[in-house]
Amino acid sequence: MMKRVKRSKKRDERDVNDPFTNLPNDMIVEILMELPPRTIARLHFASKHLSSIILDKDFIKLYMSQSSTQPRHLISLRRSGDMQMQRFQSLSQDLSSSSNHDMVSFKMNPDLRYVFTPPVRGLICGRDGTKVTVGNPSTGQFVSLPRVKTRRQDIFSVFGYDPVNDVYKVLCMTVVTTRNYMSRVGNLVSWEDIVSEEHQVITLGAKEKWRMIECKYPHRHYTGYQGIYLDGFMYYLASYKKKRSLMSFDLSSEDFNVTKLPEDQMLQEFGELVNHAGKITIANQAYISIDLWVLEDASKEVWSKTAVVIPYVTDMFGRLRNFVFMGILGTGEMIFSSHKLFYISYDPKSKKVREIVINGIGEDSRDTIQVFFDHVESCMVL
Template identity: 75%
Template sequence: MMKRVKRSKKRDERNVKDPFKKLPNDLNVEILMKMPPRSIARLRFASKHLSSIILDKEFTKLYMTRSSTQPRHLISVHRGGSNMQMQGFHSLSQDHASFSNHDKVSYKLDPYLPYEFTPPVRGLICGRKGTKMIVGNPSTGQFVSLPKVKTRRQEILSVFGYDPVNDVYKVLCMTVVTKRSNMSRGGGDVVPWEDIMSEEHQVITVGAKQKWRMVECKHPHRHYSGHQGICRDGVMYYLASYKQKRSLMSFDLSSDEFNVTKLPEDQMLQQYGSLTNHTGKITISSHAYNSNLDLWVLEDANKEVWTKVAAVIPPVSDLLGWLHTILFRFWGILRTGEMIFAPLLSRNPFFFICYDPKDKKVREIAINGIGDDSDTIQVFFDHVESCMIL
């Protein structure tokens, strides 16, 4: 005989007294659209009626459409220490960024497990430490764990992206294997050498029935585990060594197909080129020691057509107007054309600068409360906030 489950009186009372149920649906949506993502995530527990709206994909898309017109800086901060590890995210308006005008969310991590995050995609972000991975919404503080990557190797490259054809988020992971081979040396001698290639290619779809699956790659290459990949229009891009040359690899999330695009024969590009977060087109940057910044923009992937744009960047001491010995890293270009530079080492307060090469103007943005020696900081921009519940 089936056991009857008693319904909670408190839950029934909450449904009856739900004030939002009496309001027109359009007004409820308008109220939610004015709220920050973290408040929306909490409201789903306070009102059953609002919860049905919040969990609707159409509302999530509507909220993201509005957020896309208000891009933000996203600062990932992992705070170390012997007692407690914390992961925090600071979100700042790109139009009115200041240390006093930002939102902050944080959550506790496993002890001594600083996650390295990939660039956010449509409001979500993916972090990895070894074979452990998490995906979450930094605007709400909600994160979920993914199954461990199926590998015994630790040299892993992971890329996070969105498949618009199937309306799902996916993660691509690659690991390397060292193969022993032989090569000929002068005089007819044959000596062994090591050929390091990316062998395992795995994909997981973020969702309830998530599971890693192997995918085939017909272009043997070696990924650069120290670099990050990006996702554009349903295609993941990352740099790799293909036929002993630095090349641009791409992975179509809907077809599971890999492709390779040759890079221009430029010495600086081949040695120091890195993918740059630049709105619109795939761009590879190479930053020389003499402050020259070369940007290689992919105009046509099929024909492998690249355009080189050179920019002369004044020394940071000239931009800021004070002497220093801080080393800066170029992080990318905003949709406004401003270039982002941040210190290589953490400082308190942490700051970064936005330089407009057209108007020769510079903005310094500082965030108080972060930047200690134990902090690990990552900077992302053109971040679109999402109210998506995982």
């Protein structure tokens, strides 16, 4: 027979004497809006009344709406060696130094080496093989998802938000990759002939589990390229019918679609996906310019092309550096990097250039660092 657990009288008294119940909700919300996400996550455990406000979806949306006007750089650092540690640090995109900014850290399983996809609405997803974790880097709260149900060697995962059902989802696709992969007639199968065989989706929630879904477009993702999220869709580059194509995944209907790319050799071979002014864009870095192919109409496969000429590096800094195009901020500024913690920002409209130097972290050569732009902080408690 199960023993009945008596309720704690002290806990009841704490709830009754909760001082926050004496304050108007509007005043509490106003105070919470001024606090960093990590503090809000801690206050969630301090008071039932506070918790009810913090967990309310309207408050979460209000906080995110405010944060979206102040986008930040998000740095993910995985420390190797004896002290395995995963750290996240966000800093204002208007500042050139990372000093005096909160750093959220948590201890890792030393056997796991998570690689994170770009954050979506404040949350971020990391995967190491079949192990997946989703968390809020601003609060340090991470949850482990069920393992991906596969024995395949090559796994591609993308993370996004379903605005219709107000949920986050992870999509995983798996591919068989063996050196002696042979066709039925005994000939070696080319890379383009190998396509993803399993397509699985998991919805973040109390009863989360992986679900197999159908894909009508046999394709293979490009290893080493990340997908990007935009307005309820995930986009990524893939090989479809032996040609480089743009794949999209509707997070609400869970349907795939394919868009033909322009017949441009450089774009076909080297183009990378970016979000440019709220539009899906494929960017290709030429010698002194960036070619931007903007998807104007997906249903009609209409693309437009613009070329942005960038100044010579010696003109900007008086010294030679090898800069690589990294992406475009919501402000329209283009980001270039010469190494993992030194960036420059170039505004094509004003022609202004500024340095972005991130100090104080990643000084150990063994550290693995990822930097994400236009990160929006969230106070969501997981």
